[in-house]
Amino acid sequence: MSMSRIQNGLRLVGQNGTMYTLLSPLARRNHPHVWRACQSDNERDEIIIKHPPDDTDPEKRSFQREMNMQKLFKPSRFIRKMTDTIPASSDLPEMMVLEPFEKTLWSARTKRPLAIWEIKYIMKATLLGLQEIHKQGLVYCDFKMENVLLNGFNNDAATEDQEVVGRMRVKIADLGSVMAPDRGDVTSLTYRSPEVYFKKPWTSAIDIWAWGIVYFHLIQAQINFSAPGIYDSIIKNTTLAQKAKAVQASQIHDFNLQENEYFEGCDFSVVKEVDLAFEEEHWTDRLIARGVPEYDVVFLYAVLEPDPTKRMIAEDIFATGVFGCLPGIKSISFPPKSSQDRSHDSCSNHVRAGTGTPPSPASAFLSPLIILQG
Numbered sequence: 001m002s003m004s005r006i007q008n009g010l011r012l013v014g015q016n017g018t019m020y021t022l023l024s025p026l027a028r029r030n031h032p033h034v035w036r037a038c039q040s041d042n043e044r045d046e047i048i049i050k051h052p053p054d055d056t057d058p059e060k061r062s063f064q065r066e067m068n069m070q071k072l073f074k075p076s077r078f079i080r081k082m083t084d085t086i087p088a089s090s091d092l093p094e095m096m097v098l099e100p101f102e103k104t105l106w107s108a109r110t111k112r113p114l115a116i117w118e119i120k121y122i123m124k125a126t127l128l129g130l131q132e133i134h135k136q137g138l139v140y141c142d143f144k145m146e147n148v149l150l151n152g153f154n155n156d157a158a159t160e161d162q163e164v165v166g167r168m169r170v171k172i173a174d175l176g177s178v179m180a181p182d183r184g185d186v187t188s189l190t191y192r193s194p195e196v197y198f199k200k201p202w203t204s205a206i207d208i209w210a211w212g213i214v215y216f217h218l219i220q221a222q223i224n225f226s227a228p229g230i231y232d233s234i235i236k237n238t239t240l241a242q243k244a245k246a247v248q249a250s251q252i253h254d255f256n257l258q259e260n261e262y263f264e265g266c267d268f269s270v271v272k273e274v275d276l277a278f279e280e281e282h283w284t285d286r287l288i289a290r291g292v293p294e295y296d297v298v299f300l301y302a303v304l305e306p307d308p309t310k311r312m313i314a315e316d317i318f319a320t321g322v323f324g325c326l327p328g329i330k331s332i333s334f335p336p337k338s339s340q341d342r343s344h345d346s347c348s349n350h351v352r353a354g355t356g357t358p359p360s361p362a363s364a365f366l367s368p369l370i371i372l373q374g
Contacts, residue, residue, distance in 0.1 A: 005091055006051065011040060014084040014097060020049060037097075047083065048098040055093060062176060067096060069175035072136065078129030080149055080173045101149035101171070108153045109145060109218065113225050115158040117165050119218045122148065124323045125170035127211060131314035133178060134204040141177040141186040143210035145217070149173045189244050190231045194257060194306045197248040198266050205308035208317075212303035219300070223290050230283070235276070246274050253278045255306040262307040 010022045019040035025032030026048065033053045036046050052063040070082035084097035105122060108114070114122070126148055133140050151169040159165060177186065181203040186196060193209035195202050217229030228234075235246045249271045257263045279286065287297045299322050305311040 006035075012037075012049070012086045012092075012095065014086050016084050018084060018097075020047070020086070020097065022049065036100075046100045048100055049086070049095050050098060051093045051095040060093070063094070065178075066174075066176040067094070069178045070096065073132060073175065076129065076132050078125050078132065078171055079175070080171045098173075099171070101169075101173070102151050103149075103153060104146050104173075105148035105150060105214070106145035108150055108155075109221060111155045112158060113222045114218055115160050115165075116222070117160050117162055118153075118158065118168075119215070119222075120323050121162075121165045121168065122150070122170050123211070123215050123218075126172055126214075127314050127317060129172040130204075130207050130211060134207070134314065137180065138178050139181055139186075139202070139204045140172070140175075140207045141179060142174065142188065143172075143207050143214070144188050144191050145214055147172060147174050148214075189240065189247050190229070190234075192244075192247065193308065194248075194251050194255065194263065195308045197244070197251065198263060200308075203308060204313075205311045208311055208313065209304065209308075212300060215303065216300055219287075219292055219296055223287075223292055235274075242274075245270050246276060249274045249276060250278070251306070254283050255304070257306055260306055262309065 006022070008022055008024055012020045012022070014020060020037050021040045021043075023036040023038060023046065026034040026036055031053065033051050035049045037049045038044070038046050052059040067082070067085070073079045074081060080101070081099050082096050083099060086092075086095035086097065088094040126143070130140055130143065149171050152167050154164075181201065183199065183201045185192075186202070187193070187206055187210055191210035191213045193202070193206045196206055213230065217232065220227065220229050231247045231250060234250060235243055238246075252258060252268055252271055257266070258268055281289075284297050284301055287300075288294055299320065302320070303312055303317065
């Protein structure tokens with residue numbers, strides 16, 4: 001197999017007989033593996049073609065897992081679709097043909113502050129996508145703004161017009177990290193949850209934490225567009241290991257993890273290893289003082305529960321009513337959960353084993369939110 005053959009102008013034949021032509025790499029890299037392409041008889045409508053980064057067995061296995069996930073979630077409205085495959089040949093690897101999108105949520109966030117209805121519409125769509133993954137007993141593992149795709153976002157003007165917002169298409173991309181609950185390092189540093197930093201077993205609760213951090217960033221950007229979001233660029237010009245320590249130390253301080261029963265017996269020495277000046281004022285008070293509506297702050301406080309066994313699941317978040325009446329996106333109907341299945345997924349009970357801690361019902365979070373709404 002020769003990856004060097006994969007270049008601009010290469011013609012490929014899909015499983016369904018469609019002819020494709022590679023146009024250019026999606027990103028500048030020495031060895032690109034994601035390409036802009038088009039159907040050979042229609043150069044106006046671009047699609048995306050993706051193949052393994054190299055021809056090593058680990059990369060090929062990883063790519064095959066991603067293709068399997070694409071097939072599993074093909075019916076989803078909120079996960080980017082694989083529209084075709086290109087079979088492997090003697091000198092080319094197997095490839096995926098994916099839906100094209102105009103931009104990522106990260107690129108949209110850099111253009112302007114998002115209006116509150118834009119934020120809620122986007123975050124509801126992504127939560128519906130995560131919910132579908134969690135219903136399969138799986139964890140997305142890499143939720144971040146760069147993995148949220150948008151079509152129909154207006155770079156120039158924010159809008160509170162729900163009809164206009166409802167025309168936007170929002171989907172989660174890149175299923176390459178989806179896996180069953182496990183333990184070990186997953187999720188980008190900024191969006192990584194406390195249980196991952198402390199090397200504890202993790203479940204789909206890590207996706208809810210990452211989702212909450214994205215929501216936090218978008219709300220912050222409304223108040224101070226030029227400032228980085230929480231834990232983003234926390235320290236500059238350092239190694240990834242140093243940044244990981246800085247984020248972990250900040251979480252210990254911000255969420256008072258040393259007093260949290262779930263983290264009892266953990267090593268908190270990282271706090272002394274980083275040179276950070278922690279603010280005494282609680283992050284919730286800082287947000288309110290800077291003009292973030294109290295309702296949004298209470299909601300974020302509920303979502304960013306440091307104990308994963310008490311963290312809300314997607315259904316709990318929907319039950320708060322935080323999204324209000326949004327056009328174009330309705331909740332997906334799933335069978336009701338039994339009282340024994342209130343954990344984040346059927347594989348997460350090992351986290352709760354021996355704790356005697358019942359999962360938290362949505363009503364535990366509704367009261368303060370309803371009070372603030374009223």
